[in-house]
Amino acid sequence: MEAKKGETYKVLKEKMTISQEIKDNLKTFTQIKKSILNALKERRMTVPELSKAIDMSTDRTMYYLMTLLKYGFVVVDEIDDMDEYFYYKLKNNG
Amino acid sequence: MPENNKTIEYDALIIGGGIAGGEAALNLANVGYKVLIVEKDLSIGGKMILLSKVFPTLDCSACITTPKVSEIMRHPNITVFTSTQASNIIKKDDGTFEATITKQPRYVIAEDCTGCQLCEQACPVSVDDQFQYNLVGRKAAYIPFSIASPRIAAIDIANCTLCGACERACPTKCIDFTQTVETYSLKAKTVIIATGFQLFDPTLIPRYGYGKFKNVITAMQMERQLAPTRPFNTILRPSDGKMPDNIAYILCTGSRDKTVGNPICSQVCCMYSTKQAQLLMGALPMADITLYYLNIRAFGKGFNEFYAQAQAMGVQFTKGKVAKITEKENGNLLLRYEDINGGGVVKETEHDMVVLSVGILPNQGIAELFSNDELVLDPYNYIGQSDFLASPAQTSIKGVFVAGVASGPMDIPDSILSAGSASSDAANYIRHLNKKTVSV
Ligand SMILES: Cc1cc2nc3c(=O)[nH]c(=O)nc-3n(C[C@H](O)[C@H](O)[C@H](O)COP(=O)(O)OP(=O)(O)OC[C@H]3O[C@@H](n4cnc5c(N)ncnc54)[C@H](O)[C@@H]3O)c2cc1C
Ligand code: SF4
Ligand code: SF4
Numbered sequence: 001m002e003a004k005k006g007e008t009y010k011v012l013k014e015k016m017t018i019s020q021e022i023k024d025n026l027k028t029f030t031q032i033k034k035s036i037l038n039a040l041k042e043r044r045m046t047v048p049e050l051s052k053a054i055d056m057s058t059d060r061t062m063y064y065l066m067t068l069l070k071y072g073f074v075v076v077d078e079i080d081d082m083d084e085y086f087y088y089k090l091k092n093n094g
Numbered sequence: 095m096p097e098n099n100k101t102i103e104y105d106a107l108i109i110g111g112g113i114a115g116g117e118a119a120l121n122l123a124n125v126g127y128k129v130l131i132v133e134k135d136l137s138i139g140g141k142m143i144l145l146s147k148v149f150p151t152l153d154c155s156a157c158i159t160t161p162k163v164s165e166i167m168r169h170p171n172i173t174v175f176t177s178t179q180a181s182n183i184i185k186k187d188d189g190t191f192e193a194t195i196t197k198q199p200r201y202v203i204a205e206d207c208t209g210c211q212l213c214e215q216a217c218p219v220s221v222d223d224q225f226q227y228n229l230v231g232r233k234a235a236y237i238p239f240s241i242a243s244p245r246i247a248a249i250d251i252a253n254c255t256l257c258g259a260c261e262r263a264c265p266t267k268c269i270d271f272t273q274t275v276e277t278y279s280l281k282a283k284t285v286i287i288a289t290g291f292q293l294f295d296p297t298l299i300p301r302y303g304y305g306k307f308k309n310v311i312t313a314m315q316m317e318r319q320l321a322p323t324r325p326f327n328t329i330l331r332p333s334d335g336k337m338p339d340n341i342a343y344i345l346c347t348g349s350r351d352k353t354v355g356n357p358i359c360s361q362v363c364c365m366y367s368t369k370q371a372q373l374l375m376g377a378l379p380m381a382d383i384t385l386y387y388l389n390i391r392a393f394g395k396g397f398n399e400f401y402a403q404a405q406a407m408g409v410q411f412t413k414g415k416v417a418k419i420t421e422k423e424n425g426n427l428l429l430r431y432e433d434i435n436g437g438g439v440v441k442e443t444e445h446d447m448v449v450l451s452v453g454i455l456p457n458q459g460i461a462e463l464f465s466n467d468e469l470v471l472d473p474y475n476y477i478g479q480s481d482f483l484a485s486p487a488q489t490s491i492k493g494v495f496v497a498g499v500a501s502g503p504m505d506i507p508d509s510i511l512s513a514g515s516a517s518s519d520a521a522n523y524i525r526h527l528n529k530k531t532v533s534v
Binding site: 006007008011012013029030047058062063064065066069070079084 | 220221229233254255256257261270272308326327333334337425
């Protein structure tokens with residue numbers, strides 16, 4: 001197949017098969033991203049609060065929340081009254 | 095199959111683009127020699143480019159490394175190949191070298207990439223970010239890190255779904271999935287090995303719970319947390335995002351420990367832990383920081399003063415051997431240790447985060463790169479120095495020199511000194527060869 005600029009991925013797609021693991025990883029990330037962003041639509045949350053809201057362990061919640069912070073979907077808000085946990089909110093949600 | 099096999103010629107081949115390889119390259123290039131650096135990663139700069147600040151001066155590491163790497167990248171006498179390895183290095187009868195150079199595809203046309211990150215934004219895939227030591231994710235289309243050099247995108251083909259989103263988003267149309275492995279036949283007059291080190295894997299000490307207890311992290315992960323380009327918004331516990339206020343360090347993790355196969359001192363852990371403790375006192379003024387140590391080795395220039403400065407700031411140094419860590423339900427960690435200065439009694443203390451001061455180990459497989467001459471290693475698998483006192487850069491193969499941590503644990507100033515020695519020996523070797531050719 002002739003490689004067209006801007007569509008060269010099609011050439012490799014014909015030669016390679018995408019493993020189930022890669023597909024599953026994409027699915028997991030997309031789902032978790034959606035549930036975190038949905039939960040934060042309601043209100044700002046700390047990691048433990050978000051973890052309860054989306055029913056995921058706090059360490060996985062932390063990892064994905066920080067990843068979404070890095071990707072620019074989420075921003076940091078104030079720290080809680082005990083100076084322990086930061087609140088996080090959606091980027092375009094005030 | 096590799097498609098091309100061009101012949102290329104340089105005065106010097108430098109294997110490894112960390113601070114030692116980079117410094118050696120600049121020294122040779124500045125006196126007019128043509129240098130090829132082959133770096134296996136996507137960026138040059140080695141470990142130093144990822145550090146926060148450096149002991150004992152507390153200068154910002156990125157501020158020192160960034161101008162240096164850009165000087166290397168822009169130097170007319172230096173060529174840098176990233177994602178590249180050298181192999182099958184042969185010493186010829188005339189004293190010169192030949193090698194095979196294998197460059198993995200980046201799937202991005204380097205000259206056309208502006209580093210705009212639009213591909214990154216478009217990519218739907220997220221995997222662990224190796225440059226943040228897996229504390230957060232990164233995309234499959236990605237710029238390795240913000241101060242990477244070259245600062246251009248790469249496609250992680252092993253995790254890519256070939257959806258094409260990055261390619262559609264790229265304004266310069268420089269993503270190219272048709273790129274393949276490139277091979278070159280290299281001719282060079284000298285070789286410098288500057289392959290640096292790898293970190294000790296703390297899962298080999300299961301009683302510390304690394305990997306299982308989320309608030310047990312490595313010192314390299316703490317370096318990233320302390321760096322301006324940090325993975326989190328500030329220093330936080332990976333288990334739940336809490337700001338820690340009682341952090342413990344366990345020194346000599348994987349060093350001076352025959353049971354894990356590394357009986358020697360890593361030379362830098364005492365001082366980088368003391369450095370991190372000082373930086374933490376600045377970042378978290380209310381926090382308690384305790385270093386559990388066996389001996390503090392503060393042998394270098396300014397080191398003892400640096401250690402005293404940490405003590406004066408309130409860092410607690412406890413001479414104690416940590417036997418075991420257990421995790422409480424709230425993620426806090428209980429350290430059971432032998433209080434050596436307290437008569438050897440066994441004590442238990444609680445901390446909300448533990449940093450393992452992991453040791454450094456030589457990279458494997460370097461001797462195997464040489465085909466017809468034996469590159470002798472030392473008893474700890476670092477590159478052997480055949481004439482340690484008179485010519486510390488000389489290896490068992492004449493014309494092959496070693497720089498930086500590839501020859502044994504050392505800090506940045508010593509790596510730079512060692513690179514100076516390797517480059518001056520290499521320059522002499524080249525001059526000697528050139529004279530021979532002229533006189534023939
Ligand atoms: C947590 C931590 C904190 C530290 N803090 C300090 C500090 O504050 N001050 C200080 O002075 N020192 C510090 N150090 C030590 C410092 O990191 C080293 O002294 C320095 O990085 C050594 O540089 P190097 O170039 O020899 O090795 P590296 O930085 O390891 O660079 C080697 C390079 O070679 C590449 N490479 C390896 N194998 C190959 C191959 N086969 N082919 C091609 N390329 C290859 C690697 O990818 C890498 O880019 C610290 C170390 C650690 C672990
Ligand atoms: S083709 Fe691969 S790298 Fe590009 S956007 Fe899709 S998954 Fe990401
Ligand atoms: S590959 Fe294209 S989209 Fe990605 S950073 Fe480079 S120029 Fe931008």
